[in-house]
Amino acid sequence: MVPQRSFTVSVIEVVRETADTHSIVLVPAAADAHLFDFEPGQFLTLQVPSEQAGGAARPYALSGSGPVGEPMRVTVRRKRGGYASNWICDHLRVGDQIDVLPPEGTFGPTAVEDRDLLLVAEEIGVASVMSLLAARLRAGRRRVTLLYVHAGASVLFGEELAALERRYDGRLDVLHLSDPGPLATDAEVIRARLAGAPGPDVVVCGPPALLDVATRAAADAGVPAARLWAQSRA
Numbered sequence: 458m459v460p461q462r463s464f465t466v467s468v469i470e471v472v473r474e475t476a477d478t479h480s481i482v483l484v485p486a487a488a489d490a491h492l493f494d495f496e497p498g499q500f501l502t503l504q505v506p507s508e509q510a511g512g513a514a515r516p517y518a519l520s521g522s523g524p525v526g527e528p529m530r531v532t533v534r535r536k537r538g539g540y541a542s543n544w545i546c547d548h549l550r551v552g553d554q555i556d557v558l559p560p561e562g563t564f565g566p567t568a569v570e571d572r573d574l575l576l577v578a579e580e581i582g583v584a585s586v587m588s589l590l591a592a593r594l595r596a597g598r599r600r601v602t603l604l605y606v607h608a609g610a611s612v613l614f615g616e617e618l619a620a621l622e623r624r625y626d627g628r629l630d631v632l633h634l635s636d637p638g639p640l641a642t643d644a645e646v647i648r649a650r651l652a653g654a655p656g657p658d659v660v661v662c663g664p665p666a667l668l669d670v671a672t673r674a675a676a677d678a679g680v681p682a683a684r685l686w687a688q689s690r691a
């Protein structure tokens with residue numbers, strides 16, 4: 458396999474979203490712009506500098522909820538003892554440059570289907586579903602529900618989601634579930650939502666335990682495997 462080539466992009470904005478989470482907005486050089494068109498659900502691999510040979514390459518979901526053509530945004534939560542996530546949050550500033558691989562991967566429905574969309578995300582997992590949520594709101598006509606499991610105090614994208622709920626009056630429903638909360642409750646809520654919206658696409662991103670209950674609840678509700686996408690984020 459031919460190794461992918463990396464490109465240098467510039468940091469044009471850094472947002473401290475919560476105490477331990479930063480969003481970084483990146484733009485490529487004009488000559489490389491055509492390589493950085495991205496699809497909802499894709500990720501960018503940041504090549505974090507390091508004294509170790511080869512640096513530290515880590516994938517981060519493209520988390521933007523804006524219109525097509527907006528600059529790329531990734532949202533990074535510090536991992537305790539982690540190398541790259543802490544380096545990004547500690548070091549990247551507006552005007553800096555960093556090497557990245559062009560957007561890649563597929564996660565979630567690739568086309569905007571005429572179907573409801575149910576997203577289930579826990580904590581940083583929400584970064585991986587934001588672009589799918591926004592794309593379906595922009596281009597679709599059906600309802601989007603986000604079951605968002607989080608610890609509560611400072612909610613990642615809380616204001617952004619509230620603004621989207623107002624903007625797409627009645628089509629976006631964000632339901633906040635507490636973490637740590639009983640997984641049985643999460644499963645019950647997921648089942649209730651699925652019962653109320655037959656035939657949705659279902660996308661899940663979170664720790665393995667949530668993936669387990671959500672995918673089981675979806676299967677029990679008759680969601681076919683082809684309409685179910687799940688990605689683990691510990």
Ligand SMILES: Cc1cc2nc3c(=O)[nH]c(=O)nc-3n(C[C@H](O)[C@H](O)[C@H](O)COP(=O)(O)OP(=O)(O)OC[C@H]3O[C@@H](n4cnc5c(N)ncnc54)[C@H](O)[C@@H]3O)c2cc1C
Binds near residue numbers: 515536540542585
């Ligand atoms: C598809 C996908 C999308 C993702 N999206 C997101 C997202 O949107 N947001 C998010 O926060 N996370 C996301 N992640 C997780 C993210 O990629 C990282 O795994 C996470 O940030 C933890 O990385 P870390 O380097 O901080 O931690 P670790 O990878 O746990 O860091 C420890 C590792 O770093 C190595 N290390 C230690 N020191 C050095 C050094 N000096 N140089 C080089 N290596 C060193 C150690 O050997 C050890 O293996 C995603 C993961 C995937 C697979």
